[in-house]
Amino acid sequence: MNTRTNWITRTETDADIPAVRAIVLAAFDTPMEAGLVDALRADTSWIPGLSVVTLTPDGTVVGHALLTRCHIGDAPALCLAPVAVLPEYQKTGAGSAAVRAALDAAEGMGEHAVTVLGHPDYYPRFGFTRASVYGIRPPFDVPDEAMMALGLDAGRSMPGGTIRYATPFGV
Numbered sequence: 001m002n003t004r005t006n007w008i009t010r011t012e013t014d015a016d017i018p019a020v021r022a023i024v025l026a027a028f029d030t031p032m033e034a035g036l037v038d039a040l041r042a043d044t045s046w047i048p049g050l051s052v053v054t055l056t057p058d059g060t061v062v063g064h065a066l067l068t069r070c071h072i073g074d075a076p077a078l079c080l081a082p083v084a085v086l087p088e089y090q091k092t093g094a095g096s097a098a099v100r101a102a103l104d105a106a107e108g109m110g111e112h113a114v115t116v117l118g119h120p121d122y123y124p125r126f127g128f129t130r131a132s133v134y135g136i137r138p139p140f141d142v143p144d145e146a147m148m149a150l151g152l153d154a155g156r157s158m159p160g161g162t163i164r165y166a167t168p169f170g171v
Contacts, residue, residue: 006057007054007055007056007063007093007094007097008054008055008059009054009055009097009098009100010052010053010055010101011050011051011053011105012051012053012064017041019061020084021034022086023061023063023064023084023085023086024037024064024082024084027085027086027087027090028082028084036081036168036169037066037081037082040066040068040166040168043068043167043168044166045069045166045167045168046069047067047068047109049105049109050066050067050068050078050102050105050106050109051064051065051066051067051102052064052066052098052102053098054085054094054095054101056089062086062089062094063083063084063085063086063089063098064085065080065083065098065099065102066082066083066102067079067102067103067105067106067111067114068081068166069166070164070165071163072113072136072149072159072163072164073159073160073162074159075112075159075161076112077111077113077114078111078113078115079114079115079163079165079166079169080099080115083098083099083118096125100126103126103152106152107152107153112151112152112153113149113150113152113159114128114149114150115131115147115148115149115150115163116128116147116149116150117138117142117146119146120145123148124148126150127150128148128149130144130145130147130149131147131148131163133149134159134160135161136149136159136160136161136162136163137161138163138171139162139164139165139171140171
């Protein structure tokens with residue numbers, strides 16, 4: 001368990017699935033993201049231990065981050081899927097705690113590379129940089145600053161190539 005900044009983080013359990021779904025539905029404009037998390041759970045891209053929830057000290061699940069398998073070219077990598085926090089807990093560090101715990105878990109499992117399509121002002125705090133620097137590109141058009149990558153192992157170079165996402169992403 002991780003208690004950074006007074007948040008408790010842990011791996012998602014089956015009992016957390018309804019709370020995670022409610023968080024994603026509350027955090028995003030459409031139910032598509034909640035459906036994506038459900039579909040990723042059922043896909044081979046799901047890696048036990050890389051779906052993390054953030055809890056309040058009383059045990060209420062308020063945030064969620066998920067890393068799933070993708071590939072950069074032919075090299076295995078991870079994709080940070082939707083990070084979601086209940087609206088009343090947004091901008092409190094609950095999302096950051098889940099992301100940091102998921103990245104720590106991935107590093108502990110020997111994973112090497114993580115990509116994220118996200119806000120360029122949010123993800124650099126975790127060490128993400130523009131993916132194009134490494135020759136990494138998404139299979140669709142996005143602004144260069146929105147596609148980011150992070151190497152978890154400083155001793156290995158980042159792979160390059162086009163990202164191949166898990167089937168539930170639909171790309």
